[in-house]
Amino acid sequence: MATSAIIFYIIAGVMIIFSLLAVTSRRILRAAVYLLFALAGTAALYFMLDYHFLAAVQLIVYAGGIVVLIIFSILLTTHINEKLEKPAPGKVFITSVLTLGGFVVTVYTLSQHNFIVSDTPQAEATVNHIGEKLLSVGEGGYVLPFEVISILLLAAMVGAIVIAKRKTSGS
Amino acid sequence: MEHVPISHVLIVTSAMFFIGAYGFLTRRNLVTMLIGVELMLNAANINFVIFDRYLYPDQLSGHFFAIFIIAIAAAEAAVAIAIFINLYRNIRSIDVEEVDKMKY
Numbered sequence A: 001m002a003t004s005a006i007i008f009y010i011i012a013g014v015m016i017i018f019s020l021l022a023v024t025s026r027r028i029l030r031a032a033v034y035l036l037f038a039l040a041g042t043a044a045l046y047f048m049l050d051y052h053f054l055a056a057v058q059l060i061v062y063a064g065g066i067v068v069l070i071i072f073s074i075l076l077t078t079h080i081n082e083k084l085e086k087p088a089p090g091k092v093f094i095t096s097v098l099t100l101g102g103f104v105v106t107v108y109t110l111s112q113h114n115f116i117v118s119d120t121p122q123a124e125a126t127v128n129h130i131g132e133k134l135l136s137v138g139e140g141g142y143v144l145p146f147e148v149i150s151i152l153l154l155a156a157m158v159g160a161i162v163i164a165k166r167k168t169s170g171s
Numbered sequence B: 001m002e003h004v005p006i007s008h009v010l011i012v013t014s015a016m017f018f019i020g021a022y023g024f025l026t027r028r029n030l031v032t033m034l035i036g037v038e039l040m041l042n043a044a045n046i047n048f049v050i051f052d053r054y055l056y057p058d059q060l061s062g063h064f065f066a067i068f069i070i071a072i073a074a075a076e077a078a079v080a081i082a083i084f085i086n087l088y089r090n091i092r093s094i095d096v097e098e099v100d101k102m103k104y
Helices: A003-024 A028-048 A052-077 A088-113 A127-134 A143-164 B006-026 B030-053 B061-091
Strands: none
Touching: A003 A028, A003 B006, A003 B030, A028 A052, A028 B030, A052 B030, A052 B061, A088 B006, A127 B061, A143 B061, B006 B030, B030 B061
């Protein structure tokens, strides 16, 4: 087995184990830290695929930004020593059956489908090339989604400030 | 990565997606439900990148859509957490069972 394959299976194992821990841990802060490890494993997978810019974005925005936001909200809303109550056994059973069934159906469909893996050389994903593509108006350019995302981010920023702002007594 | 068949990667991402769905359905605390949603988004994101890398490596479309999805996930998390903090301020709880009215 090639070295890259071994590294991939290690990363995959880490991602799945930490995802499971993140949804089953009864200590909420630990669940957030397990989520951080699962997201960092994803970034490692992107590094293996030679998408370095995407891996850096994943580390900065997901592992750096979203996990820190989640940890802040946990610290603001939950007592740190408090354990989450166990979900009801019947609910756990039904949900496990549902999700396992969905997983089995998905894997069966995947095994039936024949993917035609392309042999063409990989396009270079350098920062230079990505920047030109993002702001290009020509064929294969992504300037429209780029601008839409910037408006969405502005709207989300204004919305988050307005929602989380403390009400002043005058207004 | 060329030694790993694409189906193995897709099995890993579907496992991650359904783990996220399990967390979303069993948890009752809003922040832990958000963690489940983030896992599902992340698994979908890996799928975009994997299809791009294995099936259409000369176009980079999946790569760009992954970047856009990450930006949308960040915006969604910021608004969701603003709502949680406002809810906690008003009803002192972020348990889904108690969040039954979105008014003051």
